Amino acid sequence: MKIGITGSLSSGKSTVAKILSKNNKLMFSADKAVINLYSNNKFKKKIKKRFKIKKNNIKSEIKSKLLNKEISLKELGLVVHPFVRKKMREFYKKNSKKEIIFFEIPLLIESKLMNFFDFIILVAAPKKNRLRRYLKNGGKKNMFRLLDSNQMPIQKKMKFCDYLIVNNKSKNILKKKVNDIIK
Numbered sequence: 001m002k003i004g005i006t007g008s009l010s011s012g013k014s015t016v017a018k019i020l021s022k023n024n025k026l027m028f029s030a031d032k033a034v035i036n037l038y039s040n041n042k043f044k045k046k047i048k049k050r051f052k053i054k055k056n057n058i059k060s061e062i063k064s065k066l067l068n069k070e071i072s073l074k075e076l077g078l079v080v081h082p083f084v085r086k087k088m089r090e091f092y093k094k095n096s097k098k099e100i101i102f103f104e105i106p107l108l109i110e111s112k113l114m115n116f117f118d119f120i121i122l123v124a125a126p127k128k129n130r131l132r133r134y135l136k137n138g139g140k141k142n143m144f145r146l147l148d149s150n151q152m153p154i155q156k157k158m159k160f161c162d163y164l165i166v167n168n169k170s171k172n173i174l175k176k177k178v179n180d181i182i183k
Contacts, residue, residue, distance in 0.1 A: 006108035015171065030084050121163045
């Protein structure tokens with residue numbers, strides 16, 4: 001069984017994924033796959049060439065170019081998403097015999113990956129809570145606004161999901177909500 005976990009920026013997807021993976025389930029994280037990409041030489045060459053990056057700190061230059069509207073998230077996605085999908089397919093192929101596999105994918109709906117999953121869990125939280133979490137984790141307000149504005153509204157995402165977790169209280173309440181779904 002393939003279960004997708006999705007939601008808006010800083011909604012609590014990773015926390016839900018951690019709760020689920022503590023039950024010895026397998027987890028693929030698109031965010032971790034992206035982080036790992038920045039140490040992949042083939043990816044670094046492709047992104048440096050595509051976006052005319054001269055510095056070694058690719059991530060900070062990409063952020064700067066995004067904020068200055070020199071490149072769009074859509075353009076960046078055209079380079080990043082094929083690498084992430086390849087990693088996702090490799091992960092699935094390696095673990096396809098397992099009973100349950102979880103996939104944490106922020107842009108699951110936007111990327112039209114719904115048919116790949118047996119169930120989809122949507123994690124939602126109020127924007128002020130998400131912004132607070134994003135800033136607490138070292139993010140910047142202007143980057144939050146840019147990333148958040150490029151995601152599909154929760155109301156539209158809900159149409160494609162089997163379960164909704166509203167993450168607007170404590171971590172203990174979130175754990176209870178996740179465990180209710182597991183049951």
